[in-house]
Amino acid sequence: MSTLRFSIYRYDPESNAAPRMQSYELDAGFKGQMVLDALLALKEQDDSLGFRRSCREGVCGSDGVNVNGTNVLACITPLAGLKQPIVIRPLPRLPVVRDLIVDMAEFMRHYRAVKPYLINLEPEPENERLQSPEERAELDGLYECILCGCCTTACPSFWWNPDKFLGPAALLQAYRFVADSRDQATAERLDFLEDPYRLFRCHGIMNCVEVCPKGLNPTAAAGKIKALLVKRAL
Amino acid sequence: MPHVAGAHRGLDIWLIQRASALVLAIGLPAFLLYAASQPVLDYAAWRSLFVPLPAKVGGLLCILAVLVHAWIGLREIFIDYVHHLGLRVLLYFAFGVLYLGCLIWAVDILWGVQ
Helix, strand or coil: CCEEEEEEEECCCCCCCCCEEEEEEEEHHHHHCEHHHHHHHHHHHCCCCCCCCCCCCCCCCCCEEEECCEEEEHHHCECCCCCCCEEEECCCCCCEEECCEECCHHHHHHHHHCCCCCCCCCCCCCCCCCCCHHHHHCCCCCCCCCCCCCCHHHCHHHHHCCCCCCHHHHHHHHHHHHCCCCCCCHHHHHHHHCCCCCCCCCCCCCHHHHHCCCCCCHHHHHHHHHHHHHHHHC | CCCCCCCCCCHHHHHHHHHHHHHHHHHHHHHHHHHHCCCCCCHHHHHHCCCCHHHHHHHHHHHHHHHHHHHHHHHHHHHHHCCCHHHHHHHHHHHHHHHHHHHHHHHHHHHHCC
């Protein structure tokens, strides 16, 4: 019976060794399962292998990894159809904490910077702030983001300026609140975004769209922010 | 958390890049049609394409659009890859002067055709 072959990025900051690729093998019986199932089985073989996971069904966004060159959520990526050896690396460009675990601090800093919450200074209504079905529909394709980081770490503009470019995930969230009919801080949000780095590093490369495990479109969101800036300026 | 406003730059340049692309998207096919409409396209015919004033103006607009588009493209590349500010400003300047020189040269060529 044939086996499934893996090549996995290993790095232990406590040893002085440089990062390396380690080979693993699994029974071919795993073929019908997901990459995360394979990682869990490999951890049984070698408990020093580090990776994040939680919900194991594509909801929590903690197991973003790079498999054969593409950022994916390990838990919803089938092993079947992957070219062997299956090369698993941490998400690109973020600092590696250990093995497949990356430091998301920079990613989260950009997320916080766009103030990802409703800003409305009017007195709170008795029940809720109402929206028409059309206004609510504006948020479809925006609110579903699980912040896994697959898009931002697939973006070349983020690779070159990770400290200044917000990245697709944060831009999608920025537009999510700009587009919200209940939000009153649109002008301030646009002021923040109108910057050669924060927004305008987005050149519509669309790697983000290609890898988003939730099928969202950050490039379109960035385009809509640009359209609003044009509308405001002209 | 302090909410520091952006540099309020980037929109103008982004718009100009799109505008220059639009000029080229219209201008280049128009020029190809214009050239293809000639019965023969030897050197004399090619030269005579640029004799009418509208051809000179259209040609110069396209060259200007190419140069502006190219300068903005280079600016994006420099922002991504040249992180040393002094060097980057020097590159903006050098290519700005070079492209301006190309523009003046193009004026001389186009208006030299009589």
